[in-house]
Amino acid sequence: MNLNLFVWRQKGPNEPGKLEEIKAIDVSPDMSFLEMLDEVNERLVHQGKDPIAFDHDCREGICGTCSQVINGVPHGPQEKTTTCQLHMRKFKDGDSIYIEPWRAKAFPLVKDLIVDRSALDRIIQAGGYTSAHTGGAPDGNAILIPKPCADRAMDAAECIGCGACVAACPNGSAMLFTAAKVSQLAYLPQGKPEAARRACVMTDAMVQEGFGNCSNHYECEAACPKGIKVSFIAKLNREVLKARCESI
Amino acid sequence: MPTMTNECTAVTTSAKWITKKRTMAETGVKPKPVAQTAAALIQVTTFANPVTKKMMMGGTGLALIAFLFIHLLGNLSLFAGSGGLNTYAQFLHTMPVVVWVFRFVIALMFILHVWYAIQVTIENRTARPVDYACRSYQKSTLISRSMIWTGLIVAGFLIYHLLHFTLQSLYPDTSAAVLRDSLGRPDVYRMVVLGFQNTLSSLFYLTGLLALAFHLSHGIHSALQTFGLATQRTLPIKIRAAFIIAGMLFFAYTSIPISIFVGAVK
Ligand code: HEM
Ligand code: FES
Numbered sequence: 001m002n003l004n005l006f007v008w009r010q011k012g013p014n015e016p017g018k019l020e021e022i023k024a025i026d027v028s029p030d031m032s033f034l035e036m037l038d039e040v041n042e043r044l045v046h047q048g049k050d051p052i053a054f055d056h057d058c059r060e061g062i063c064g065t066c067s068q069v070i071n072g073v074p075h076g077p078q079e080k081t082t083t084c085q086l087h088m089r090k091f092k093d094g095d096s097i098y099i100e101p102w103r104a105k106a107f108p109l110v111k112d113l114i115v116d117r118s119a120l121d122r123i124i125q126a127g128g129y130t131s132a133h134t135g136g137a138p139d140g141n142a143i144l145i146p147k148p149c150a151d152r153a154m155d156a157a158e159c160i161g162c163g164a165c166v167a168a169c170p171n172g173s174a175m176l177f178t179a180a181k182v183s184q185l186a187y188l189p190q191g192k193p194e195a196a197r198r199a200c201v202m203t204d205a206m207v208q209e210g211f212g213n214c215s216n217h218y219e220c221e222a223a224c225p226k227g228i229k230v231s232f233i234a235k236l237n238r239e240v241l242k243a244r245c246e247s248i
Numbered sequence: 249m250p251t252m253t254n255e256c257t258a259v260t261t262s263a264k265w266i267t268k269k270r271t272m273a274e275t276g277v278k279p280k281p282v283a284q285t286a287a288a289l290i291q292v293t294t295f296a297n298p299v300t301k302k303m304m305m306g307g308t309g310l311a312l313i314a315f316l317f318i319h320l321l322g323n324l325s326l327f328a329g330s331g332g333l334n335t336y337a338q339f340l341h342t343m344p345v346v347v348w349v350f351r352f353v354i355a356l357m358f359i360l361h362v363w364y365a366i367q368v369t370i371e372n373r374t375a376r377p378v379d380y381a382c383r384s385y386q387k388s389t390l391i392s393r394s395m396i397w398t399g400l401i402v403a404g405f406l407i408y409h410l411l412h413f414t415l416q417s418l419y420p421d422t423s424a425a426v427l428r429d430s431l432g433r434p435d436v437y438r439m440v441v442l443g444f445q446n447t448l449s450s451l452f453y454l455t456g457l458l459a460l461a462f463h464l465s466h467g468i469h470s471a472l473q474t475f476g477l478a479t480q481r482t483l484p485i486k487i488r489a490a491f492i493i494a495g496m497l498f499f500a501y502t503s504i505p506i507s508i509f510v511g512a513v514k
Contacts (some may be wrong), residue, residue, distance in 0.1 A: 006381075072384030098382035105375050151327045164332050168386070169394055172375030203298050212375030215392065218471040222386030230473070231480040238476030240299040248409055 001027050001091035007052055007114055008100045010190070017109070019098070022052075029089035033076065034059060034066060047057065053112040061085040061225065064160030067167070068113055069100040074164035074223040082162065082225040083148055104168035104208040105216040115196065117163050118176060120211040126205035128181045130190050148189045156183035158226040168223030171212030176220035178202050179232040186239055199239035255383035294367065299474070301364050306471035308361040313464065315354050318501055321389035326513065330437035334429050337436040364404065369396045392470075398463040405456025412443060419443065453505045465491045500508045 003024040012019025024040050025056035031039070034056050041051035057065035066083040070076035076086045091097065099113065107115040145153075166174045182199045185191025191198075207213070214233060219231045287383045293301075322340075325332040340347055391398070408418075416423035420444040427435035444450050468490035472478050478486055 008381075029327070030508065042506065069380060070383075072382040100380055101377050103378055103380055105377050133397060139292055170376075170385075170388060173372070199299070201299055207298045212372035213302060214474075215368075215372065215395065216466075216473045217388035217392050219386060219388045225363035229480050231478065231483065234476045234478045234483075236476075237299055237303075237474055240297060241303065241476060244300060244303075245513060 003027055004096040006098045010109055012111060013109055014172035027088050031088045032084055033086040034084050046223050055114050056084060059084040062160060064162030065073050066100050067162060069076040069167055071098050073227050076169040080225055080227045091147050102163050104172035120161055120163060122209060123178055123202050123205045124181055134190055143189055153187040156180045156232050159228050160226055162185050164223045164225060165220035168219045170219060171215055172213050172218055173212040174206050175214035175233050178206050179236040182236045182239060183232040196239045197224055199236050202244045259470055268347055301368055306474040307362045307363055308357040309467050309471050311357045323504055326504055330429055333437040334433050338433055340486050347387060355395045365399055391468040398459040401459035402463060441508050444505040450505040450509045454502060457498055461494045464494035
């Protein structure tokens with residue numbers, strides 16, 4: 001099939017950018033979205049043009065590096081799927097596809113579709129850890145953890161930190177990301193003692209990085225390729241409330 | 249070993265303020281309590297934790313909703329005829345202190361709500377300086393994205409409403425200050441009925457209440473989520489409940505101008 005791509009092209013952080021129309025010819029429905037872009041890039045290189053710069057790494061939906069807003073939805077139209085796992089059979093011959101980078105003040109653009117997401121790392125650095133040494137790996141079942149808690153912690157830990165929640169949020173808020181990182185620790189005995197304080201410092205770090213506040217639009221949950229639920233945001237909020245009640 | 253160094257902003261701000269006060273006392277400079285308190289308040293609220301800000305909005309919002317229910321109960325006494333509403337109005341006038349404390353608390357809630365609303369909205373808008381050329385929303389609604397606009401309409405309506413029925417300066421000829429009922433009491437009932445026989449006035453009310461209903465259909469479940477009172481299972485129920493409560497408030501409140509406008513209440 002043949003497609004009309006409208007791709008955001010921008011040479012550098014301070015250069016002007018614009019949507020450029022690029023044809024994708026002879027696209028196989030079995031290709032992944034990134035493979036389609038690879039072929040487009042090969043042709044661009046043959047024509048002596050600059051290839052489209054985009055982020056990718058594992059291409060199996062676990063690293064969270066691929067970051068494209070496809071037709072107005074981060075990671076494209078298919079639910080719970082990263083861009084690299086999206087297949088071209090989701091599109092029809094002759095379709096127009098808009099491809100844009102994650103848009104947020106906290107994600108400065110590097111080139112074309114690549115943005116700098118280190119602000120997310122700095123949110124983790126602010127408090128996404130336990131400050132007590134836990135030693136080597138403990139024996140299995142040495143620390144008893146109720147099954148529902150373990151399940152919730154694992155669900156939160158599914159976050160791959162791709163930033164789709166930020167890209168989807170009308171406020172450019174990283175609340176779902178922060179909530180997942182707070183919750184994965186808060187549900188477990190090792191993370192519990194510092195949970196309330198951690199929630200405060202990580203949300204403080206979030207706004208300091210220039211992310212917006214949460215307005216409970218729940219757009220993030222719909223965009224998350226790992227299906228992280230907004231109930232983790234409620235959990236984060238409870239931890240902040242706890243901190244306020246205990247006045248930390 | 250890493251330690252958490254990021255102190256809670258509110259705590260550091262108030263600590264700074266205390267230090268400043270102390271140095272002022274030592275150097276003999278007279279502090280200006282009002283200006284200083286105001287400056288500290290602005291600083292504390294502006295740099296507060298984002299979740300704390302949302303809880304202030306949610307808390308003040310829920311308090312305002314509680315007031316809406318009390319206000320509604322009072323208003324519905326209109327359907328008990330002129331005796332009902334005028335008796336209720338006179339009852340309120342017998343306890344001015346309670347009424348004034350009530351007004352003060354509501355005004356404070358309202359001011360705090362609007363203060364945080366404007367702050368939060370500006371922060372949210374600046375968090376995405378370059379917008380998408382193509383945008384498709386999955387879960388958010390036009391209502392949830394228009395909270396600031398429905399809120400501002402409610403604020404505008406409120407000014408009109410206060411001028412109309414509280415200060416009664418909008419239509420002085422038909423104000424309760426001049427009208428008297430058969431018992432010689434200020435005729436609030438007649439003021440309301442005459443007020444809503446006016447098409448423009450009734451339309452204003454419908455618009456204001458519709459904006460309020462939109463605002464609350466998102467606001468109620470948003471506030472619950474903000475306070476962490478929602479789980480994966482209960483959130484969809486709360487979203488529906490918010491819609492129903494907002495709708496009920498809308499129909500209960502608009503029943504008054506509508507029944508007067510169609511002549512069911514005269
Ligand atoms: C009777 C009057 C009002 C009531 C009962 C009310 C109620 C609420 C409630 C319950 C929320 C949810 C808070 C949360 O998510 O935690 C809310 C949010 C909001 N209100 Fe109001 N409100 C009123 C008036 C106003 C006014 C006058 C404004 C205008 C400046 C306003 C602006 C907002 C905004 C912008 C939000 C959304 C904040 C966000 O999540 O981004 N509200 N309101
Ligand atoms: S490239 Fe790793 S998740 Fe898509």
